Amino acid sequence: MDVGILGPTEVRRHGRPVRFPGRLATKLVILLAAEAGTVVPLSLLETSLWDDPPDTARRQVQNTVSILRQAVGGETVETVGDGYRLHADRVDALEFGDAVQRARRTTDPHQAIERLTEALGRWRGRALADQSGRAFIALANRLEESRLTATELLAEREIEVERPQPAADRLHRILHAQPHRQKTAGLLMLALYRDGRTPEALQVYESLRTRLADDLGLDPDPQLRDRHAAILRGGQSRPPAPPTAPVSTATAAAIPAQLPPRPGRFVGRADLLANLDEVLANDDQGRSCVISGPAGAGKTALAIHWGHRMRRRFPDGQLFVNLRGYDSIHAVDAEHALGTLIRSLQPTGAPVPSDMDEVTALYRSLLHGKRLLVVLDNARGEAQVRRLLPPGGGSFALVTSRRRLPGLTAVDDSTPVDLPLMSSAEAVELLARTVGPVRVEVDPGAVERLARLCGGLPLALRIAAAGLATEPRASVSEYADRLAAADRLQALTIDGDPDATVTTALDQVFDSLDGTTRTVFCQLGVLPGDDLSVEVMLAVSGLPEPDTRRALDQLDIAYLVQRHSDRLQLHDLVKLYAAETARNTLAADLIGDTVDRFIEWHHARESASLPAEDNNIIVACETLKDHPRLWRLAMPLQRAINGGRSLQRVLAIVRQAKANAEADDDPAGRFHMTRYLAGAHWAADTYDLAVSLGREAVALAEHLDEEALGVAKTNLGMYLYSGGRFLDAEAMLAESIGHWNAHTDEKRAIGPLLNLCNVNTQLGRYARATEVLDRAQLLCPDSGDSDLAVYIKDYRARILFDTGRHEDALAEVADFLAMAKRLNLTRFEFNGLKLRGELHRALGDLDAARADLNGALEIVQANNSHSSVVTVLGELAEAAGGLGDHREAEMLLDSAIARSRLQSGRNTQAEAFFNLSKCVVYRGCGHHDKAVDAGTKAVETFAVTPRPLSHARALVAVAEAKRASGDESAAVADLRRAHDILVELGVPEAADVHRRLEVASG
Structure with missing residues (x-):
């Protein structure tokens, strides 16, 4: 029998369509086909076939199974316990998933494209287009999501092989149907950018950002923002066919089927399931796998879910033992576990040897020639597990543990699989499946917030979802508010169920630690933040370094910390637990000493x-x-x-x-x-x-002391310069340089020398500025990337720009921009982008200018620097006007004016530059009076500062506005003043103003 659900439902037998009486039989086929080869419990069928199951649901399911068997053959639907298993020749959804997974695994992008194209070709329309009902809509949505994911993967591979056009077409269609899908938007931006369509790529981001803000109250995620910034800057599958193995001689009655029921509402983990599939498929990977991860991360659920999916790969049965590794009273040792396993494999009453070696040998003999799955849940250490591992030959062990078990990998060739926390999307889906789609759709932002409060920990998410389910009148937002305000660990508890609590799970791991490791863990709880360096812990623990390192290693093995190189990270809930445990167990003096050592380490x-x-x-x-x-x-x-x-x-x-x-x-x-x-x-x-x-x-x-006085004077000189008080700054900086030369190493004068260079640049003394800058550079140590190297290149680029050497200035900007990014000097990255934007404008490349200025704007918006935002918006408005987009230019000016009202104080220099921008933009828009008014204000400020080059440029701008308004004589007077200033400065702009003056004078 062939079943098709990737479109309207199709059921064929021997190539001919099968028609069932009524709709219930078709629905039942769909549910069984979606899990073909595995057992679907009768109880699950009852709740899936109807949104509100009738009292006769069980009987109706059983009757419908009889109808199915009559239509497609009795062997097709097998009764297994209290459930049914469908044996289908083909299910298009499973074949699709299998093909996608094969494409994922291949390293050849061309082969991946071929496989993905073939897989997507199986679709005949929207999945289950002819079906209704909650369970079928949910199944259809999951299938559609897999289709979208496969299409995105195909687009990724097409981009990889330089075929961005078809990729962009596919991604456009997805984004049209799913307008908030950020991954699609990111891929589409990349495809358009690779296809040379940068403006369209940027527009995709802006449109998505607006939709997210307006519809969901969200910002684009960091990866998408990074891609946008980069463009601005420049530029579940079926397992493989089972291997041939000896036919088991066990009778059906003797086959163990000990797996607990399939976990309800299992969500995500597709990559991990595929990983487990791959481990099983590769014989050279060994005979066992260890799933390890934090307490409450869903290790048991993953193992059981995968075990049910793979039941047909293990026709001789499935064994399950809860080793209770973290239960100090009821932990199951290897000897007792072996006895349990042997009794499951032997006829009732058969003897079990008392000698440990004999028991082990018997266990391995019973497994010989069979294909069994052995799930060993909740192991504490290698010794508890090692004798329970199958000897190979077709059987496979799946071990779960709250600790990494490296000994099993080293000695027993066991494959380790780390279980991460749930992604944000998986966490939201898990909550949604429990509380219902309606409550989620009402406030999706609150659901995401609740998922964050649970830190992606499945146990916490399930407890929170259960709490919400018991309060049908409470909104998700109200519940999240209560959880955030309360003792979160205490709130994530289900009364009367000691296993349904995050604290109990963490208590069991904490109790398994030795005394020193417990103390270090509590100290982690005392220290602020959830991301610390190993170095700081070595300094603040108060213990010998080897003891601290060993304790940190043990905490990493137990998943109480996550080691990333020399960083230590704690999950939010683990951090709360560590802090609470510290309050309850550490002496007050030790807590105080730990904090004091932490402060002094940072100060030093x-x-x-x-x-x-x-x-x-x-x-x-x-x-x-x-x-x-x-x-x-x-x-x-x-x-x-x-x-x-x-x-x-x-x-x-x-x-x-x-x-x-x-x-x-x-x-x-x-x-x-x-x-x-x-x-x-x-x-x-x-x-x-x-x-x-x-x-x-x-x-x-x-x-x-003299050190403090020198620092204070140096800084004050810089502040005076930045505020446009150049003559006062010059005096203070000279005093600072004299102070350093008199009291300490002359290298301390580098800072005030650099600021004195800037003062001379703004005063138009370019030779003096270059001389001071060269002096500062001679004092600097030649150490490659450094803050001082960035400053020097920044200031030299400004001198080159002001004196008309634009290409040389661009080269300096490129160098210091790259260095500023490497050093994370955001302020100087802003300086570089803004200066390069001005250079591009001077060279007539207005598109490049806009790209750089937008990059600068992004930086200062993030830092909430109002005056810089206003200045950059003004320059963007000038660039838009220069490109003839006067409407856009006025809109940018309006945004800048609105932003300027948010400033807490006046910045007269920033106001002057913005008035200069307004003059240029208003003149281009035909608002000549407003242009003259704004330009005149800029002229007055730059004259008083003094800032001669800016003064001259403002005079030119206001002269052009006066000419446009018909006041030729005033325009000529302003151009003459500008020309005189520029000639005195000795800059090439004087020639351009001379030509303007000749035209204006007739």
């Missing part, structure tokens, strides 16, 4: 902190916000401030640390946090506040 590494540590330090500061020495923990955040990363959170931390230091009467803490607060405001472009706090830091430093 202030200058060695890497950007990757920023978030960990921020989380630590937020957690320990009331600690009197918070300022010492916050010191490594200097690089985050300089790089412009996470500024709002850093500002809040530094304010709190400053208040703590003041309350503790700590002069050093007060000084450092005052200068950090000034730096954070500088990075956020609120320069007036930065200058005010910088002066306060200088006053505090005068009561400390």
